[in-house]
Amino acid sequence: MNSAEVPLRVSGVAKRFGSVVALRDASLEVRRGEVHALMGANGAGKSTLVKILTGVHPADRGEMVIRGERRRFRSPTEARQAGIVSVYQDPALVPDLTVGQNLRLARVARDAVREGLGRLGLAELDFSAFVRDLPYPILRLIDLARALASDPSVLLVDEITASLPADLSERIFALLRGWRARGRSVIFISHRMAEVSALCDRTTVLRDGVTVGVTETASGSEERIVELMLGSEVARAASDSSARSSAAAPHQGAPALEVRNLSCGRLLNNVSFAISAGEVLGIAALEGQGQEELFDCIAGVRARDSGEILVRGRPERFHHPADAIRAGLVLVPANRLQAMLPQRSIRENVALPAYGGLRHWGPIDMRRERARVESAIRRLQIDTRAESELRRLSGGNQQKVMIARWLAGEFKTLLCFDPTRGIDIGTKRQIYGLLRELATDGAAILLFTSELPEIPLVCDRAIVLFGGGIVHEMPAAGADEATLLRAAHGLAAEHEAGA
Amino acid sequence: MSAVRATDPASDGGAGATRARRGVRRFAQRYPGLVGMPLLLILFLAVTVAIHPEFGSFDVQSLAMGAMPLALAAAAQSVVVISGGIDLSVGSMMAVTNVLAAATMEEATFGQSLLLAAAVLAAGVLLGAVNGLIVVFSRVPDVVVTLTTGFIWGGVALLILEKPGGGAPDEFLNLGAGTLLTPWLSGALILLAAAVAIIWLPVLHSRLGLALYAVGSDRASAFRSGVKVELTRFLAYALGGLFSAVGGIGLTMTTGIGSPLAGVYYTLSGLAAAVLGGVRLAGGRGGIVGPVLAAYVLTLIPTDLIFLNIDPNFGQVIQGTLIVLVVMADGVLFLLRGRKA
Numbered sequence: 097m098n099s100a101e102v103p104l105r106v107s108g109v110a111k112r113f114g115s116v117v118a119l120r121d122a123s124l125e126v127r128r129g130e131v132h133a134l135m136g137a138n139g140a141g142k143s144t145l146v147k148i149l150t151g152v153h154p155a156d157r158g159e160m161v162i163r164g165e166r167r168r169f170r171s172p173t174e175a176r177q178a179g180i181v182s183v184y185q186d187p188a189l190v191p192d193l194t195v196g197q198n199l200r201l202a203r204v205a206r207d208a209v210r211e212g213l214g215r216l217g218l219a220e221l222d223f224s225a226f227v228r229d230l231p232y233p234i235l236r237l238i239d240l241a242r243a244l245a246s247d248p249s250v251l252l253v254d255e256i257t258a259s260l261p262a263d264l265s266e267r268i269f270a271l272l273r274g275w276r277a278r279g280r281s282v283i284f285i286s287h288r289m290a291e292v293s294a295l296c297d298r299t300t301v302l303r304d305g306v307t308v309g310v311t312e313t314a315s316g317s318e319e320r321i322v323e324l325m326l327g328s329e330v331a332r333a334a335s336d337s338s339a340r341s342s343a344a345a346p347h348q349g350a351p352a353l354e355v356r357n358l359s360c361g362r363l364l365n366n367v368s369f370a371i372s373a374g375e376v377l378g379i380a381a382l383e384g385q386g387q388e389e390l391f392d393c394i395a396g397v398r399a400r401d402s403g404e405i406l407v408r409g410r411p412e413r414f415h416h417p418a419d420a421i422r423a424g425l426v427l428v429p430a431n432r433l434q435a436m437l438p439q440r441s442i443r444e445n446v447a448l449p450a451y452g453g454l455r456h457w458g459p460i461d462m463r464r465e466r467a468r469v470e471s472a473i474r475r476l477q478i479d480t481r482a483e484s485e486l487r488r489l490s491g492g493n494q495q496k497v498m499i500a501r502w503l504a505g506e507f508k509t510l511l512c513f514d515p516t517r518g519i520d521i522g523t524k525r526q527i528y529g530l531l532r533e534l535a536t537d538g539a540a541i542l543l544f545t546s547e548l549p550e551i552p553l554v555c556d557r558a559i560v561l562f563g564g565g566i567v568h569e570m571p572a573a574g575a576d577e578a579t580l581l582r583a584a585h586g587l588a589a590e591h592e593a594g595a
Numbered sequence: 596m597s598a599v600r601a602t603d604p605a606s607d608g609g610a611g612a613t614r615a616r617r618g619v620r621r622f623a624q625r626y627p628g629l630v631g632m633p634l635l636l637i638l639f640l641a642v643t644v645a646i647h648p649e650f651g652s653f654d655v656q657s658l659a660m661g662a663m664p665l666a667l668a669a670a671a672q673s674v675v676v677i678s679g680g681i682d683l684s685v686g687s688m689m690a691v692t693n694v695l696a697a698a699t700m701e702e703a704t705f706g707q708s709l710l711l712a713a714a715v716l717a718a719g720v721l722l723g724a725v726n727g728l729i730v731v732f733s734r735v736p737d738v739v740v741t742l743t744t745g746f747i748w749g750g751v752a753l754l755i756l757e758k759p760g761g762g763a764p765d766e767f768l769n770l771g772a773g774t775l776l777t778p779w780l781s782g783a784l785i786l787l788a789a790a791v792a793i794i795w796l797p798v799l800h801s802r803l804g805l806a807l808y809a810v811g812s813d814r815a816s817a818f819r820s821g822v823k824v825e826l827t828r829f830l831a832y833a834l835g836g837l838f839s840a841v842g843g844i845g846l847t848m849t850t851g852i853g854s855p856l857a858g859v860y861y862t863l864s865g866l867a868a869a870v871l872g873g874v875r876l877a878g879g880r881g882g883i884v885g886p887v888l889a890a891y892v893l894t895l896i897p898t899d900l901i902f903l904n905i906d907p908n909f910g911q912v913i914q915g916t917l918i919v920l921v922v923m924a925d926g927v928l929f930l931l932r933g934r935k936a
Contacts, residue, residue, distance in 0.1 A: 152819075173821040188819035192812035192879035193805065201805045202820040 102163065103128055103249045103281050104149070104180065109158030110305075111144050116488060118144040120305040122158070124283075126250055131272060131282040133292045133313060136302035136325055136520070142285055143185065145302070146254050149283075150182040151175035163249075179249035183256055187235040191228035195238060198227060204245045212241030215274070216267050233260050240268060244275070251275065252283045257291060261382050269295050288547075289318050289521075301325055322521060350409030352540035353425065353509050355394065358403035364389040365564040366403070371509070371540040376531060378555030378572060379544040380580045386564035387544045391513045394542070395427040396420035408508070424508030428498050430517045435498050438487035442478065443469050445486050446501045472500040477526060492523035499530065509540045516547065528554045548580045560584050631921075632872055632888040639895045647902040652778035658894060659781040660772060660849040664689065666787055666890035667842030668865030669872065670795070671835040673886045676869055678831035679811035679878030680730060680737045684745030685839050685865050688722045690752040690858030692843025697761030697853025705766040712767075716840045722748060723836015727829035745862065752855040759854040763847055771848025783849060787887065790841045795883050798834065807831055811878025864914075868893055871918050892917070 107123040119141040126132045136142050147153045149160070151169030160167050162178055169175040172182075189198050199206055206223065213221050216237045227235065236256055243251055253272070257265040272282050272295065284296055292299060296313045301324040309324045311317050351370035358367045364386040371377045381387045392398035394405060396414030405412050407423045414420045417427070429435050437445055446469045473480060476496045479489065486494060495515060502510065512531070516524045531554055535541055543555060551558050551572055558575040560568040560583035568583040622630065644650045668685050675682040696715045700708045726744050730737045773782045798804045806827040809817035818824050842861065847853060872889035874881030896917070897910035 171821070171823075172819055176821070182819075184819060188816045190809040190812045190816045190820065190879075193808055197805055197808075198820065201802070201809050201817070201822060 101128060102126070102161070104283075105161045106145075106149065107159050109145065109148060109155050109160075111141075111148060111153060111156050113488075117305055119148075119155075121307065122302060122305065123307045124300050125310075126281045126283060127298075128281060129276055129279045130297040131276050131284050131295050133296035133299040134283055134285045134302065135292065135299055135321060140302040140325070140520070141305040142302055143254065144305075146182060146184075146252055146283075146285065149175065150180060150252060176246055176248070179247075180252070181243045181246055181248035181250075182252035183236075183239045183243045183254065185254045187227075187232070187239055189227045189235055189238060189242075192226070194224050194226055195221065195230075196223035198238075199223070199242065199245075202242060204242050208245035208247075209238075209241045212244045212271075213237065215271055216241060233264050236260060237264065237268075240271070244271075248280070250281045250283060252285070254285045257286060257288065261384075265291070289321070292321075293318060325521065351406070352408060353394070353542070354404075354406040354409075355390075356404040356406070358390070358393060358405065359401045360386075360389045360393050360398065361401065363564050364393070367561070367564075367566055368403075369559055369566065369569075371542060373508070373538050373540050374535050375557065376535050376541040376543055376555045376572075378551040378558040378575070379542065379561060380548055380551055380558060380575075380584050381544070381561035382584050385561045385584075387513070387561055389564075390561070391427065391511055391542075391544065394420070395425060395511055397427075421507075425511060426502045426507040426509070427511045428495075428502070428513065428515050430514035435501075436486050436494060439485055442473065442480060442486060442489075442497055445497050446472055448501065469500075472503040475503060476500050476530065492519040495519055496523065496527070499527065507539065509542070510534060512541065512543045512545075514544055514546050516545065516550065524550075548584075551575045551580060629882065629884060632885045632892070635921075636888050636892055636895075639892050639899070643895055643899050643902070646899060652774075654898075655779055656774060656781040656783075658891065658898065659783040659787075661898075662891045662894040663771065663783040663787050663849065664842045664846045664861060665864055665868060665894060666887040667790065667838050667845055668861035669868035669886035669890045670791060670883045671838035671842065672865045673869045673872070673874045673881060673883050674795075674807070674838065675831050675835040676866075676874050676876060677811050677878060677881055678807045678828055679814065680828060680831060681741065681866075681876075682723075682726060682832060682835045683738060683741040683862055684722075684726060684748055685835065685842075686858040686860060686862030687745040687748035687752065688719060688836055688839035688858070689843040689846060689861050690855055691722060691748045691755070692716075692719050692840040693846040693858060694752050694756035694761065694853035694855050696844050696847040697763060698756050700763035700767065700847070701761050703764060705764045708764050708767040712844055715844055716837060719836045719838075719840020719843065720833050721836065723833045723839065724829065726836065727832030730832060731825045731829050749855075749859065752858070756853050756855050759852055759857075761847075761853040762851060768848050768851055771845055772851070783845065786841075786845060786848075790838070791883060791887060794834065794837060794841075803827070803830060808879055811880075813879070864893065865890075867914065867918055871921050 102125060104124070104126040106125075109119055109122040110117075111119040122141060122145050124132075124134065124145065134142055134145070144153065148155045149169075151172045151174050154168070154170065160169075162180070167178060169178070169180075175181070189195075190201065193201065196206065199209055210219070213219060218234070218237055218241075221234070221238070227238075230238075240253070240256065251272075256268060260268070269291070272284070275282060276297075284292070286292055293313060299311050299313050299317070299321055300307060301309045301311070301321060303325060309320075311320055311324070313321075352373045352375075354370040356368050359365050363384070367386070367390060369377065379387055379390075389398065393400045396417045396419050399415075405414070407425065412419070412423055414423070420426075427435075437448065443466070447465050476499060478496045478500065479493050486497060489497070499515070510531075516527055519527070528550065531541055531543065535556075543550075545551065545554075552575050555572040555575070558570055558572050558580065559566050560580060562584060570579070647654075668689060671685045671688075672682060692715050695718060696712065699711050699715075703711060722744075726741055729735070729740045729744065733740065769782060771782050771786050774780055775782060775785060798807070806817065806822045807830075809820065809822050810824050810827045810831075814824055817827075843858065846857060850857070868889040869881070869886040870876060871893065872881065872884075872886030874886060893914050896913050897907045900907045900910055900913075
């Protein structure tokens, strides 16, 4: 292909932030009319590369060639003028402005955005609505439509499907395929292998800031991609540990946690279940089926309307998360930012919950604390290169710190709400292994996950929430993706009634 | 899916009355300062007339003169706070421009004094620009920077005019202290309205206005939308300096002299008026009309106490209580709305 026709080619890109090297030698070539996947474990440097391509950060070293011309962007505006536009990992819309004002701010034509939204099934969107009042999935669609409106030659899409319901993801894929058919290019970043296989033509894999390979995305290439992402050695170890150790026999006695007829707001109705010590109970549900309310009620974040929560047979009423923690119920939220202290060190973040009790208000026993924290960090293999401030860690490592915090403390029941959202596959497997290990040690674990294949991998039993109620319960062994997906769409009940 | 329902404009009935009511509610939600503050001001004026039936054109004029510097301080603070910053040197900038005007205009003709006023306005922009430059480039927190520059400007004011004095030609003073056509329409009111209209309206209707709100609301999103964040923040401080300078000149007009220590009061009361007028301290929300009206309300309180023969020092207590109540009302409304949903 003539080099002037290559819409984007970068090579030898390096970037460091202080002492942390984010990129060492990254390269990427995008052809006309292709959807090109960019993959890599968390901390591999994908986000940094995206920010360099779109002019958010300057590169320290390396070359960027756009349609045969060497370029160097100093701002997102410059990148956009050169035809490179990004949909970032989180919405880039200003919350206190209306949709229309946001479009004016970005100098984007309303009609073009309206047309894009129409193709995404959102033709009716009210442009005078404040962004802060719109639900998150809608914001992602607006972000995408806004990026398309400037008719870029290369569109970057960073983890856009990470917390979207499946139907919206499908609409986005259809739109991107149409975009490709018009000879435009897309750089697609996702942790979901299935999406990448279904949508992308080629895949560039980054590992530790270096481009380690480019593969044609075809059936069977998935193992190759995983291998590249993990490095061959780690891949083997990870696939060993992914096989679940034999299900621990549930302990006898009162369940570690029992929920009876729990209702909360419009979204959670009459939910009952029980978990024994040593058991991992999985919850599958589409976006907004009451799982947030369920976890909030159990963790003491939100007051329930009716129903009972029993911890080891004793009815409990939590007024504050501290009550739940005292009863041994701890929460790992999906949004790490809700739980972490981004400007403090790993050590303080891990040790924080141990300071809850009044008797701990005296001087801190530093030696004991350090020993406990270090053992938790070792156990989770947390990358401690940037330990002085948690915000400088990659997302996967931040999430590990959030789990480590509870390992250093003491708990009986772990509530994990989508703990692997936006985390690379290697870290995911470490987290699965850890959850199994904790269960074997006698913890009860309630796990909600948006990634259905995780359920048979990690859980003993699974329940499916739909419309605020439990529509299905099954042993994890039978909970393959298709079964869970049917149930999560509310189809299983009819299916059984017909059978 | 709930997401789609939230954007469906005609989901709950379509009766015209409902739509109109929703339109009003939406306007009230969008511009709380433009609905609540006029009502509060009318309420206070009604109370004032009730307890002091002789309330006449003279009182209206003293109210306008008393409230104008505070209203401009509130405007200055609002611009900066909307952009996500804070300026604790507003009062000192008013003091500098106040004494600068009084010291230079004492012997001037009316024409010269107008030219000098333009120069003083430019000096105000310069003071604000220095604040903005330091805040943007030093990355020292804005509270620290403007607190410090506030001390410096305060010292500069004392260097220009050691003790209250100076003056300006009567024609010039009358622009603020006189009346136009009828004794009910005071110069101070016209000056204030003109300043807000000439400075703020063009900003509001340009991209700069959008950028100010965007930067105050979410700096990262604004940057990704192509906003020059540093430039916007810098301009917010410069605009704050401009409003402060109008306030300083206004002080010269209404008091007839320059007073190096008079401005200090306006830093915190201007901030209070901004908050009372619906500007969110975290940035991104609010306007300038609300704070300006709030300045009138805050000025009416001690006046009413005098009419009622109550120690006017209670004024501060009442002003403070009012601010707490208004700020709390926001939280209470939020709770009510949350429970209904």
